[in-house]
Amino acid sequence: MTPPSRPEPTAPAQIAADPPAPSAGTVEALRDAVLSSSQAWETTRSLVDEVGPRFAGSPGDRAAVAWAQRTLTAHGLQNVRAEKVKVPRWQRGHEAAHLIAPYPRDLVVAALGGSAPTPPRGITAEVIAVPTVADLDKLDRKAVEGRIVFFHARMERTQTGTGYGKAVSIRTAGPSAAARKGAAAVIIRSVGTDVERIPHTGAVFYQADAPRIPAAALSVPDAEMLERLLAKGPAKLTLTLDSKVLPDAESANILGEVPGSSAPDEIVLLGAHLDSWDLTPGALDDAAGCAIVIEAARAIAALPRKPRRTVRVVLFANEEFGISGARAYAAAHAAEIPRHLIAIEADLGDGKVLTASFLGSDTARPAFEALVRPLVPLGVTFIPDDAHGGSDLIPLRALGVPLADLHQDATRYFDVHHTPNDTMAKIVREDLDQAAAAYAAFAYAAADMSGDLGRIPEDKRQRR
Known part of the structure; x- marks a missing residue:
């Protein structure tokens, strides 16, 4: 885990011309x-x-x-x-995601660290897409209940790493926010700056006031494909996670x-x-x-x-x-x-x-x-x-x-x-x-x- 990055620097200050230290x-x-x-x-x-x-x-x-x-x-x-x-x-176990509609195919997925498991046969549900936790908060519970919430905020590439601090809340806070509105599970666009078909894991921080629902990250190419499909119409997928706490x-x-x-x-x-x-x-x-x-x-x-x-x-x-x-x-x-x-x-x-x-x-x-x-x-x-x-x-x-x-x-x-x-x-x-x-x-x-x-x-x- 890397902490949320510092703000972009202000103009550099001049270093004072003090006498050099003895060392x-x-x-x-x-x-x-x-x-x-x-x-x-x-x-x-x-x-x-x-x-x-x-x-x-x-x-x-x-x-x-x-x-x-x-x-x-x-x-x-x-x-x-x-x-x-x-x-x-925490043990990862088997993990899989399969798009059922509109076009069946397997997706590349990784459980988020600490994720709760799905039932043995997985969770099959319609997907609702929102960029961020703030966008989810604006939705009525009826729009979310029973669905798989898909957070698709993009991480910006920066020299200072500030893009991570802006995007990482979809991983850390997104699952509990979705659970409060009755979501069945959460998937996120990987919090990373690559375009490889390799998902990024990382910790989810469940809150005491919300159920612990399964949560996983999609590789960036798969997340972008899902986002494109949802822009055209509804989508349904099955998420299966066999994770456990030891x-x-x-x-x-x-x-x-x-x-x-x-x-x-x-x-x-x-x-x-x-x-x-x-x-x-x-x-x-x-x-x-x-x-x-x-x-x-x-x-x-x-x-x-x-x-x-x-x-x-x-x-x-x-x-x-x-x-x-x-x-x-x-x-x-x-x-x-x-x-x-x-x-x-x-x-x-x-x-x-x-x-x-x-x-x-x-x-x-x-x-x-x-x-x-x-x-x-x-x-x-x-x-x-x-x-x-x-x-x-x-x-x-x-x-x-x-x-x-x-x-x-x-x-x-x-x-x-x-x-x-x-x-x-x-x-x-x-x-x-x-x-x-x-x-x-x-x-x-x-x-x-x-x-x-x-x-x-x-x-x-x-x-x-």
Whole structure:
């Protein structure tokens, strides 16, 4: 899962020409070393090829936990440990969709994560088409009751990924909205920017005030065909999903550290999520993010002069299906929360870092701008927008921990997001290395800065 993206940036601000920090030479050398000799591609390959799909509670999840412990240790991190996390389990089972009228044919479909099953023989019903949840809300219940609701909003391709934030509610909120009006099931146009006949899965968030009805995503070509047919007249289809909820399972957050030289109790957190959806090896989402933060920490650990504070890597459990790991981390480390200087998450694939933004004390913005100055030669621009933070940082944001976004180019990311097509073939090595260099330079600069970055103001601690 990728969080709703930040707004399109306003005009870039000029970075203040403050004197360089004492660590500036080290930061620049570190940045250039990672750029020229990064191991991020090999780390991504290792997770994708040696573990593969790693959905919460699955055998692949357990293999990923073991992989992460081995890999962080091999890359020179200290205090490597697994912190147990309870995760939900859901099994996909058989899934099928068949158009009955006006022209019989099979459709390519994937159950949405957490979907309720259909009866064994499926649900056969007429289809009613609406673009968005807001459009559905305008309809009378009689127009919806007993039908299969088809949400067909298109996702816009953008460099910042804002199209995802605008479109994803048809997946997350659409099924409960349809159920409140008596719908039998929901199908959606896949939330993605490709035109391949491969559906995108992703979580559905059922609400307590609505029945849990089956929900699935159609591939974009099939969704467009259905939309064309419905523009001409009625359509009927059968949806069959054999999904089920299983008992919770045990997973783990994996932590590893580069201990600080003089203030080891203070923490700069680098996060990524270890899990993937069940259908995909998850090269971009989020093996690349894991590799970026591991490479940043590896490079810092190899330096003769360590930064003042501890750089902590956290590979979170179950981001995709409910941020279980994020909640467990915040609870387990409650006593340390005041000592977290800043947190950042890599969860946007292999794209180059384009912009840097901050959420913390307003008075600390000049200090943050100084931290990102060494990223300018990589093509990174500071923008004044508030940072959004990755999904795994939601609990830390609520507690006031400052956040940074090193926002990556999302132009290609949603072509394969949550699909079996998210493979190593999609990784652009040069872009991945640039991102790793940016994270490494930022992490060292933050961990070695004097002063702090304050806390997020109370009125900005909840995501909107």
